[in-house]
Amino acid sequence: MEVEYLVRVMFRFDKETVDKPITSQVILEQGVPINILSAHMNQRGGEILAEIDSRSAEKVIKAFREKGVTVDVRRLIEKDDELCVDCGGCVSICPMDALTLDEGRAVTLHEDQCNGVTCGLCVDACPQRALRLIG
Amino acid sequence: MKDLVESSGVKVALRDVDVVTTGTFGAMCSSGAVINLGHADPPIKIEKAWINDVPVSHPGAAVDLFIGASQMSETDPFEYGGGHAITDLIGGKEVELRATAPGTDCYPRTRLEVTLTKDDLNQFYLINFRNCYQRYACATNGRDEIIYTYMGKLLPHYRNANYSGSGELNPLANDPDYETIGLGTRIFLNGGVGYVIGEGTQHNPTTGFGNIMVKGDAKAMDPEFIRGASFTRYGTTMYNGIGIPIPVLNEGIVQKLAVRDEDIYTDVVDYGVPRRGRPTLRKINYKELKSGRIDVNGQSVKAGSLSSIRKAQQVSEALKHWIEGGRFFLTAPIERLPSDTVFKPMKQPKGAAFVENIVHEAVTCTEDEDIEAVAARLINRNANHVVVVDGDGRLAGIITSWDLTKSIANGGDGLGDYIVRAVHTASINEPLEAVSKTLAEHNISALPVIDGERRVLGIVTSEDISKLVGGRVLG
Numbered sequence: 085m086e087v088e089y090l091v092r093v094m095f096r097f098d099k100e101t102v103d104k105p106i107t108s109q110v111i112l113e114q115g116v117p118i119n120i121l122s123a124h125m126n127q128r129g130g131e132i133l134a135e136i137d138s139r140s141a142e143k144v145i146k147a148f149r150e151k152g153v154t155v156d157v158r159r160l161i162e163k164d165d166e167l168c169v170d171c172g173g174c175v176s177i178c179p180m181d182a183l184t185l186d187e188g189r190a191v192t193l194h195e196d197q198c199n200g201v202t203c204g205l206c207v208d209a210c211p212q213r214a215l216r217l218i219g
Numbered sequence: 220m221k222d223l224v225e226s227s228g229v230k231v232a233l234r235d236v237d238v239v240t241t242g243t244f245g246a247m248c249s250s251g252a253v254i255n256l257g258h259a260d261p262p263i264k265i266e267k268a269w270i271n272d273v274p275v276s277h278p279g280a281a282v283d284l285f286i287g288a289s290q291m292s293e294t295d296p297f298e299y300g301g302g303h304a305i306t307d308l309i310g311g312k313e314v315e316l317r318a319t320a321p322g323t324d325c326y327p328r329t330r331l332e333v334t335l336t337k338d339d340l341n342q343f344y345l346i347n348f349r350n351c352y353q354r355y356a357c358a359t360n361g362r363d364e365i366i367y368t369y370m371g372k373l374l375p376h377y378r379n380a381n382y383s384g385s386g387e388l389n390p391l392a393n394d395p396d397y398e399t400i401g402l403g404t405r406i407f408l409n410g411g412v413g414y415v416i417g418e419g420t421q422h423n424p425t426t427g428f429g430n431i432m433v434k435g436d437a438k439a440m441d442p443e444f445i446r447g448a449s450f451t452r453y454g455t456t457m458y459n460g461i462g463i464p465i466p467v468l469n470e471g472i473v474q475k476l477a478v479r480d481e482d483i484y485t486d487v488v489d490y491g492v493p494r495r496g497r498p499t500l501r502k503i504n505y506k507e508l509k510s511g512r513i514d515v516n517g518q519s520v521k522a523g524s525l526s527s528i529r530k531a532q533q534v535s536e537a538l539k540h541w542i543e544g545g546r547f548f549l550t551a552p553i554e555r556l557p558s559d560t561v562f563k564p565m566k567q568p569k570g571a572a573f574v575e576n577i578v579h580e581a582v583t584c585t586e587d588e589d590i591e592a593v594a595a596r597l598i599n600r601n602a603n604h605v606v607v608v609d610g611d612g613r614l615a616g617i618i619t620s621w622d623l624t625k626s627i628a629n630g631g632d633g634l635g636d637y638i639v640r641a642v643h644t645a646s647i648n649e650p651l652e653a654v655s656k657t658l659a660e661h662n663i664s665a666l667p668v669i670d671g672e673r674r675v676l677g678i679v680t681s682e683d684i685s686k687l688v689g690g691r692v693l694g
Contacts, residue, residue: 169244169446169458169527173371175511176379176523185511189529209372211246211448211458211525213298 089179090119091141095132096154102129110147116140161206163193167214174206174215220467221387224477232473238542238549239476241390242407242462242534245383245526246448248289248369249349249420250457252305252437255341256282256316259333264326268318269293270304281326285346288447288457300455303447305345308337309409310442343437345408349419351461353391353429354485357382357503357522359515361671362491363644367452371525373490377500377515380487380522385531386480386505390463391429393476399465400431401552407462407538408433410441412547415463415556423562427484431556433461444534460530462538464549480505487515492646493653495564572651574679577687578668581606581678586615586634593634594623604665606675607638613673616640617665644669645679651687654679 095107102125111118119135136144145155161182170191174183182198183206185191207215220239224232254275264281267274272294275284288302307314313334322329337343358370359380366373371381386392394400404415413435422430444460467473485508486499500515507513513522541547582602584593586609593605597620605623607616616638626637645654645666654666658681665680 170529171245171458171527172524173381174523176381176521177372177374178521185524189527189532205372208367208451211371211450211456212446213449 089138090135091138091157092121092133092135093141093145094156095134095148096129096156097125097131098129098152098154099127101152102127104151106148106151106153107132109151110144114140114144114147116144118144161193161195161198161204162216163191164214164216167212168210169212169214171211173211174209177205177209179205220473220476221479224473229470229473229477232477233467233470236467236473239393239465239467240407240462240535240538240542241388241393241465242460242531242536242538243351243385243389243526244444244460244528244530244534245385245458246369246450246456247347247350247459248456250305250345250347250459251285251287251301252308253342253344253346254284254286255343256284256335257339257341258282259328259331261328262326263318263320263328263331264323265318265331266320268316270301270316271299271307271314272317273299273301273304275301289454291455297452297454298449300447300449302455302457303449305437305457306442306445306447308335308340308343309437309440309445311336337438340438344434345413345437345440346416346432346434347419347459348432349421349430350433350459351390351419351431351463352384353389353395353427354386354483354505355383355428356486356488357508357513358488358490359500359520360491361489366491367450368490369450369453369456370490371523372451377489377518377520380513380515380520381525382485382505382508382522383524383526384485384505385526385528386483386509387478388528388531388535389483390461390465391431392478392483394463394465394472395427395429395475395478397424397429397556397558398472398475399468399552400463401556402554403550404463404552405548405550406433406435406464407460407534407541407547408435408440409437409445409460410443410537411435411437411439413461415552417554418556418560421562422557422560424556424558424560426562428562429556429558444530444537458527458530460534462534464538464542464547466549480509487513492648493650494648572687573647574645574649574651574654574668575647577651577683578647578677578679579683581667581675583608583612583675584618584634585609586638588634590623590626590634593618594627597623604678604680606667606678607634608675612675614642614644614667614669614675617642617667619664642667646670647676651679651684655681655684658684 121133123132180197182194265277272292275286286301290301292299318331359377360373406413415431417432419430419432446458448456481504483505487501488497582600583606603620605618609615622637645668668676
């Protein structure tokens, strides 16, 4: 079953790209809604933090990159190793296998698996409040 | 020990090993601490008290308090509780104590506010009345929504499962007949020394769900092995680390110490059914649980642990070092734990009511029916909700009289556009408190009642519940 998430991405515009209507073009060309969370712009450049449906994230990110925009898929989950007691309350919740128990039964966060996914399902599943969303 | 028994046999293990240390580290809600504050000047006979805004009970005389791990802060409930306050004290942090009192001739003071650390306290004893379960049920959720439980966050449609307990490392699982663990057994309790003071509440030995009551000096405990914890929308609790040494006295004990995860069975239970008798889906052993994937109704489901096996190993290792270093001596129990205690359910209280008590036949229709026919049926039956079903009587949606009015006003020619398809539902054995919560949370007025195959059994409405609360049914 394909599960849908919102992928949180940062679009960075430079002097060349900031005055072009790139975001609108991508939305129209791809026919995909993009939820803009925050935007900071001036003539020299700027950033847009946005959320995209996970099923269309790949093609949207590609379209922005082709138009010269730098796209950062934000790291979103941070694990506080001081607070974590390696119980594993987060492990069964994670749909991406980004949280696993390693050989020594320590909870391990695989950031590459989790990248950009704002599902955040694990955050309130942690009894020690050792996981938090960042970005 | 387990490997040694497998490789060299029971006799060699008995000859070569004196003591086996065990350990567990998990959420144990029925934990708490007794605190004696000493007397203020002028003195107070505390009536109500709070530590860091967590209400504290005052079961004894003037300045004796009991702080329960699952008591929640009044200002930060569900996040901060007694378990956190106890852990903060153990970690050397300052806590705020507030207290009020009626004032008496001998204890004239009526209010008190003071900042305390553990060094300011006389006694600070952990007294945990149900700890260290021999095994625990594995929880999953058959409902169509996420539920938040003391077994963690459970995804809908059995999409995950959570278990607790350290399996073959668990103290009581290694002494299932309670031959060496009993009243007076000295134990590792949260990094300090503690004692077993008897069977725990709800001790259930005949089904293999035994547990113990323990006490220990909290001042000597180590925050590495005791933690406050928060279960979202359930509340607060406390993680305890308990290690128990088992003396290798005879071959029978060796054989029991050789127990493996695959020998320790528990139940996979559907926590989606909010009843005392939650349905058991299957039996499962700790080997399968610890593998991280289990089979539930033919699906492979991720299984997560709520207790820390890594910490349990650290507890067991720490206790081993204490014993080897001559810092910890084993005791013989002065009384064995009972092996025949029966864990009874509560005598049924008055006032409990379930969907089955008020469910009634739903007005139904199929999607292809005429609006007029459906509207006439609603009027005839004096109802406000029509449950839409497919050809097999399975739930397809719901339409309210308001939706129907809208469709007629708009001159619509089909029901299709007005059917609400994401329908909240109830099951026949659900308590009405749970139904009321669903109705209120989603601001709706009725729930179709369905079975496991989504066949419509009837409907419950807020009107039915109002009548019940009004006394018509309960009398």
